[in-house]
Every structure is written in C-alpha cells, then in structure tokens.
Amino acid sequence: MENIKDPSIYRNPVILQSEDLTKYILETAVYPREPAPLKELREATNNHPWGFIATLPEAGQLMTLLLKLLNPKKTIEVGVFTGYSLLLTALNIPHDGKITAIDINRKTYEVGLPVIKKAGVEHKIDFIESPALPILDKLLEDPANEGSFDFAFIDADKENYVNYHERLIKLVKIGGLLVYDNTLWGGRVCWPEDKVPPHARSGRDAAIEFNKTITNDSRVEFALTSVGDGLNICRRVA
Template sequence: MEGLDNPFLQNLNAVVDILKEKNEYVKVHGKSLLKNDALYKYILETTVYPREHECLREIRLATEEHPLALMAGSPDEVQLLQMLLKVLNAKSAIEIGVFTGYSLLATALALPEDGKIIAIDAVREFYEIGLPSIEKAGMTHKIDFRESTALPVLDQLLSEEKNEGAFDFIFVDADKDNYLNYHERAVKLVRIGGIIAYDNTLWSGAVAALPDEPLPEFDRMFAEHAKKFNTAMVADARVEVSQLSIADGVTLCRRVA
C-alpha cells in the first residue's frame, strides 16, 4: 500500500498496524461473533462453501492474503445478503465500501441480467484485486464503480429526483463514523420496502463491554460509533430494524416511510 497517492489511504495508514494485529486474530478465529471456532468452521464448510461461486472463492482466497483482509465481508454474511437480494427481487443496488469486491460480486451474481449496482470506494487499487474474478464471472456490465468517498456520490445521486426511492438494496461497509450520514442519504435512495444493510454494528462484541473493561482504544472508539448508530436506528420511524449477530454484527433496516 505504500506510495499510493490517495488521501483516504493515507488516513488508513495511520491505523494500519492496529488493523494488521486485529487481522491476525481474524485469520485464526474467523470473522464471527461465535466463540466456538469449530462451530463457525462447520457453518462455512457445510452451508456456505459448497454453494460459493467459483469466482467468489477466488476473491476470498486472494483477499485472505491481504494485510487488511478483515475489511472484507464474511462468507456467511454475504450468503445471507445474496438471499435477501433474491427475496426482494432486487434489480438496483448500491454498495458503500467495496474493498476487494467479494460482497460486490455476490451482489452482482444475485441481481438479474439487467440489474445494476453502484459500487463506491475511495481506493480503486483494492477493487482491482478482485476485478479479474469479477470479469471472469461476466458481471462487469452490472457494476458502475466510482472511485470516491461515499458522501459526494450519494449527494450527487440525490440531486437527481429520479434516484429518490429508486434502489432496492443498499449495503454499507465503510468508515463507521459516517454511518449516520450514510443512513440519512440511503433512506432517501432506497424504495419503500427496500433494505439497507449495515456491517460491523456489534464491533467484535465491544458494544457490550463494561466501562472499566480492558479494551484497545481503537475498539472502544468504533464501538462507540456502533452504539450511537444502533440507538439512532431504533428511534428512526422510517425503518423497521433487525440486529443480527452474524459476522461482526449486521443491522438490517427495511424502509417503511
């Protein structure tokens, strides 16, 4: 990652050592709140990997070698999102935070042939890791990748009246301190009955840590972001909310108003 002239990446480099240390834990224990590693392995090997598309598997394995691999969606979570897309009969989607494209390809595969997904990430170099597999899967025609921080893109979409309520599904897995800002825009872009899915909303269980519990400052900070976000979602009458303990915590918001 050194030498990439990207302001977002420069900010990311400020915490990269912490992320690498956390990533080593994920490599050993998996990205799951389950405390039983054998059970998580059973779930993956029994119901996830046997149905995983070949090109998804390629991206997953390539991502596992990346020092920031923990930023990718977990396979069981991504499988759930694919099912939600199909239940919704989704044709249009937005992904905020792409990384290497594992969840992006899963979304593209779940959309019909004429489906479209706007994919937003500030670092194209990450996306290009998975791009050969996305091309191999024949999914590039569904993807509109935009190299940018997310808020300007979302605001640009909302500046066009046709985009309000035009999307069936939005997946948010980017900078956690902006989740409330993303939500205010996403809830206008998604249709009534559509779903917005937010990743990492339990932050390794740190949201339930006691005030005097030893906790890395990095985890404490992001747990506070998650708690603030979760509280706001419960109070938002525009959405129905379901908090799932899959992966690192996933909050589903179904727009109702």
C-alpha cells in the same frame, strides 16, 4: 420433560460467536454452497494485508438469500474493498441490473476485478472512486434518484454510518433493504468501555450510536443479527 432436573443448563449453552461454532457454520453450510467466483475472490482477499476486513462469507450467504427474495435491479454499495459483497450482489441481480459501488480506494477493488470480469458481471457495476458522502449528496440533487434503489449494502467507515443512513434512506425505495455490516464490532458493543482497546473505541462507539439510531428510526423495520460481525438489516417502511 420430566427427566430435566435443571432447565437452566439449556440457557445460553454456547457463545454464538465462538470460533468452533463459526467453523461449524462455515464448513457445514457456507463453503459447500459458495459459488466458485466468490471462493476465488475470497482466497485472493485472504492474501491482502487487510484481508480480515472483508465481508465474512457467512454474512454473504445471508445477503444472497435476501437478494434472491428481494430480486433488486438497482443497488448501491458504500465501501467495496476487494469486492466480495459486490461480486455477490452482481451474481444475484438480473443481467440488466446495476450497482453503484463507491470506495475511496480503487487499488483494493482491482484485487477482485479480474474475478469479477471472469464471472461476466463487470457490466453491472459502476465503480466510483471517491468518499461516499459527496456522491450520495450528488445523487440526491436529482429528485429522480429518490426512492429509486432497491437495495443498499454499507461496509465503510463506521463513524459515518449515521450520515450514510440519512442519505440512503431517501435513495432506497419503500420496501427496499439497507444492510449495514460490522454493527457488533467484534462483540465490543457490549464490553465495558475500559476493556475496549484504544484502537477499537472509535468504531465501537460509532456502532453503538448507529444501532441506537436505527432502533429509534420509525422509517425502518429492522433486525440486528449476530451473523458475521453483525448485520443490521433494515427495511424501509416510510
């Protein structure tokens, strides 16, 4: 260490979300281990006009590890789109595992459905075409559903994240995980407000509110990570 004249040069040497670093992560760690069905679905999604909103594969790789560690049998997903995260979950839960998948648009789900069927995991999925809040409220009408889910993944309208959380925290068991995507909103959560494009302000403000809510929620332990577009990983403890 005696040869280091200025240690400050080692502080923040790169921007964590830089394109070059993301490319390195994908090519070094993610794509070589990505299962063939996920690759096929990702490539199909890339052809969709809104393909850029799909779960990013580097976030998917972390989710895969979490699922393998947790070994859940009953999961719930709010926001499905073409089904990359849904297929990922289905591939990593037991044969008799079940996923309640909620999305307002079945047409986008059907983009990935042929791949899901080909992978042999469609039987694990109960797809419900509906806004999520009425379905979550209906699930909570039955006391048997409280604390019955092992894992939840949320990638839907950011403005409702706080509302989703208040319901899902009751549905997921103590010790279970709730994973929220896009909680850094392209890095805009730390931008000055006047620098945020008008079309991105609502989502950015919602992400900031949600992250603060989680920080103050004693019912969870959590990690706000910069993987993908930001995963807020919560473990219910109360």
